[in-house]
Amino acid sequence: MKRRDFIAGIGSGAALAACTPVEQQSTESTERFSWRMCTTWLPNFPGLGTGVNTLARYINELSAGRMQVQVYGAGELIPAFEVFDAVSQGSVEMGHGAAYYWRGKSEATQFFACIPFGMNAHEMNAWLYYGGGLELWREVYGRFNLYPFPAGNTGVQMGGWFNKPINSIADLRGLKMRIPGIGGEVLRRAGGTPVNLPLSEIFTALQTGSIDATEWVGPYNDLALGLNNAAQYYYYPGWQEPGPTLECMINLDAWNSLPEDLQAIVRIACQATNMDMISEFMARNANSLEQIRASGTDVRAFPNEVLAELKRLTFEVVEELAAEDPVVDKVWTSYRDFMQHARGWQLISEQAILNTTSL
Amino acid sequence: MKRRDFIAGIGSGAALAACTPVEQQSTESTERFSWRMCTTWLPNFPGLGTGVNTLARYINELSAGRMQVQVYGAGELIPAFEVFDAVSQGSVEMGHGAAYYWRGKSEATQFFACIPFGMNAHEMNAWLYYGGGLELWREVYGRFNLYPFPAGNTGVQMGGWFNKPINSIADLRGLKMRIPGIGGEVLRRAGGTPVNLPLSEIFTALQTGSIDATEWVGPYNDLALGLNNAAQYYYYPGWQEPGPTLECMINLDAWNSLPEDLQAIVRIACQATNMDMISEFMARNANSLEQIRASGTDVRAFPNEVLAELKRLTFEVVEELAAEDPVVDKVWTSYRDFMQHARGWQLISEQAILNTTSL
Numbered sequence A, B: 001m002k003r004r005d006f007i008a009g010i011g012s013g014a015a016l017a018a019c020t021p022v023e024q025q026s027t028e029s030t031e032r033f034s035w036r037m038c039t040t041w042l043p044n045f046p047g048l049g050t051g052v053n054t055l056a057r058y059i060n061e062l063s064a065g066r067m068q069v070q071v072y073g074a075g076e077l078i079p080a081f082e083v084f085d086a087v088s089q090g091s092v093e094m095g096h097g098a099a100y101y102w103r104g105k106s107e108a109t110q111f112f113a114c115i116p117f118g119m120n121a122h123e124m125n126a127w128l129y130y131g132g133g134l135e136l137w138r139e140v141y142g143r144f145n146l147y148p149f150p151a152g153n154t155g156v157q158m159g160g161w162f163n164k165p166i167n168s169i170a171d172l173r174g175l176k177m178r179i180p181g182i183g184g185e186v187l188r189r190a191g192g193t194p195v196n197l198p199l200s201e202i203f204t205a206l207q208t209g210s211i212d213a214t215e216w217v218g219p220y221n222d223l224a225l226g227l228n229n230a231a232q233y234y235y236y237p238g239w240q241e242p243g244p245t246l247e248c249m250i251n252l253d254a255w256n257s258l259p260e261d262l263q264a265i266v267r268i269a270c271q272a273t274n275m276d277m278i279s280e281f282m283a284r285n286a287n288s289l290e291q292i293r294a295s296g297t298d299v300r301a302f303p304n305e306v307l308a309e310l311k312r313l314t315f316e317v318v319e320e321l322a323a324e325d326p327v328v329d330k331v332w333t334s335y336r337d338f339m340q341h342a343r344g345w346q347l348i349s350e351q352a353i354l355n356t357t358s359l
Helices: A003-011 A050-062 A079-087 A107-112 A121-130 A135-142 A181-189 A199-207 A219-224 A252-257 A259-295 A304-324 A326-348 A350-358 B003-012 B049-062 B082-088 B105-114 B120-129 B133-142 B180-189 B197-209 B219-224 B252-257 B260-294 B304-324 B326-348 B350-358
Strands: A033-039 A065-072 A094-098 A146-153 A159-161 A176-178 A193-195 A232-234 A245-250 A296-300 B034-038 B067-072 B093-097 B145-153 B160-162 B174-180 B191-196 B233-238 B247-252 B299-303
Touching: A033 A050, A033 A079, A050 A065, A050 A146, A050 A259, A050 B260, A065 A259, A079 A094, A079 A146, A079 A245, A107 A135, A107 A326, A121 A135, A121 A146, A121 A245, A121 A259, A121 A326, A121 B120, A121 B260, A135 A146, A135 A326, A146 A252, A146 A259, A176 A199, A176 B174, A181 A193, A181 A304, A193 A252, A219 A259, A245 A252, A245 B304, A259 A296, A259 B049, A259 B120, A259 B260, A259 B326, A304 A326, A304 B219, A326 A350, A326 B260, A326 B350, A350 B350, B034 B049, B034 B082, B049 B067, B049 B145, B067 B093, B067 B260, B082 B093, B082 B247, B105 B133, B105 B180, B120 B133, B120 B145, B120 B247, B120 B260, B120 B326, B133 B145, B133 B326, B145 B252, B145 B260, B174 B197, B180 B191, B219 B260, B247 B252, B247 B260, B260 B299, B304 B326, B326 B350
Parallel strands: A033 A065, A033 A094, A176 A193, A232 A296, B034 B067, B034 B093, B174 B191, B233 B299
Antiparallel strands: A094 A245, A146 A245, A159 A232, B093 B247, B145 B247, B160 B233
8 A cells, every 4th residue: 555545544534634744754753643543342341441541541651652552442533444455554553452353355264263263362462472473473464454453352251142052062953043254154154043142132142042142252352241141151262263463554654653662562561452452351350250150150161072173174164264365375375373382282281280279 | 777877887898888878868850879789699690790780770771870889789889688788778779689598587587588498489479569469578678677679570481400319208317408498498308418619619519519509590591501411301390499589678768768760660670670681581591491401401300299298397397487476477368368379370370381282
């Protein structure tokens, strides 16, 4: 994308006239920047929306107010699923979301959030910061005039809420479940019916039985939505989301217009937010899980037989995507090799330590 | 500690005359600060020393050079185990180390690094940032005129190198092992002989048989030390160090002299370094483990019987410490409660996901 398109992009949005014109920005570090960050999250949404507020606050604090970032929740300025295009076109300078929302742009994007049975948060961060993952992400997003940073992670999610027990893969046949992305495709291949529903409809759909199951996030967010009042069975683990990286994406021309110290501020604020958000999710999920258990929910593990089949189907889907698109193949090769190698270490470190809990 | 003592502290070190005098510091954000950070790590030591360099670089970048932090490795300005006192007294403004080194000051300090069979990195961060841990840490360190931040973590370490297999608790009797802290005391109660050795002597002591075993860090650091050439058996998990938090500690008067934006810069740089360092350890440990395996080392799990007994002895020691000191009791109560609760969530999230690896 050329600079003149970026300026045109700004001009074309009448509602966006307050956007800092790039042409007036210099590299002088005394200049002030007023940016807008549109997100895919509802305003102040627990953990996600509030995490974005933390990122904006960090940037403001670090720059002593020289760079102000105004956060807009989904729909406040830009609808959730138009954030990628809005930042790409320069209608706003920054966005916050999750890369798997943009698989319509390129199937390769989702590897920078998470794939089912893929890397957990710790592995994703190691891949992105020290395993070549971030360079690949920049290559993929660069085609869309975007510059991405890891800027949050929910940690492992839950497998979801079900109105009946799942004792075998046969119990997934005919199951109507709200589950997006590759996870949804895997459910379809297992004989279920994946559906997409807006957040506002999930609770009622589950409670009235118009869907049989839903995955959402984890105990903290699920309790906030009251899902423990809509279904009896809460399954783990969240095979479909083992630790999604959340993203801060920046219009590349806007990024290039920042002086070096403000670039450092944005980059390091994203990294600090990445630590902050996963720590918050951990603390709040632990609390909320206890409340969910206390409310009478039946918290259960998926049987290994079910997980094994879902895992087989997942890699069938992923290999098909890689066979169809050389960009996916390149990203998947890096992802798969890093994961194999990181997991070898995780099994004798994190898993072995967690295994001592029951001793 | 009073401000005049802090100034006196600076004056008393003739070699430290270049230290920025606090009295000349104002809250004007244009003022420049030149600080020194002494560490307990060898200069540029893989992962630890280099992580400290990252922290200093972040502060420099974020402040556009307004705050410069010069890093000194162990012994370059202050010996490793005098860093706490040097920062407390204001001889230098900042230090980087691990809180369990200071158990001679207060047994409570070590809970802010790690205890055997205690919290892993993810749990520690959740406790410190969102579970009241950091407030307790500030209370304990405040008595020493210090202001601490989490600023790194190695992740789970390894159990160590042994010149014979450990098949039962009886194999620990008479075992002479380099292992410090509570871990050492636990080994003693299991019938072994804990010894302390400086880094420079570990390899030779193990190779010549003057010790039978040593723990050090993990694959990345252990390979750098060549320990795979000194012993045959490499045991996991690192029960004695399940994820030590590393610390940045700041002289409280120096901290109070910083303008608000530089305080934010130090705080957020520490949080970003915390994310960066554990990601680096993860990537490098994974690589180094593969090299260690390829070199013919026998990588083994401690038998559950051994781990169960070491765990029992650990909590015997910890409960004794808590019974003797109300500060330890207060910190341990918070730590234990948070861990119990966080672990409940970890077992159905991280552990359950790692368990799918073998499906």
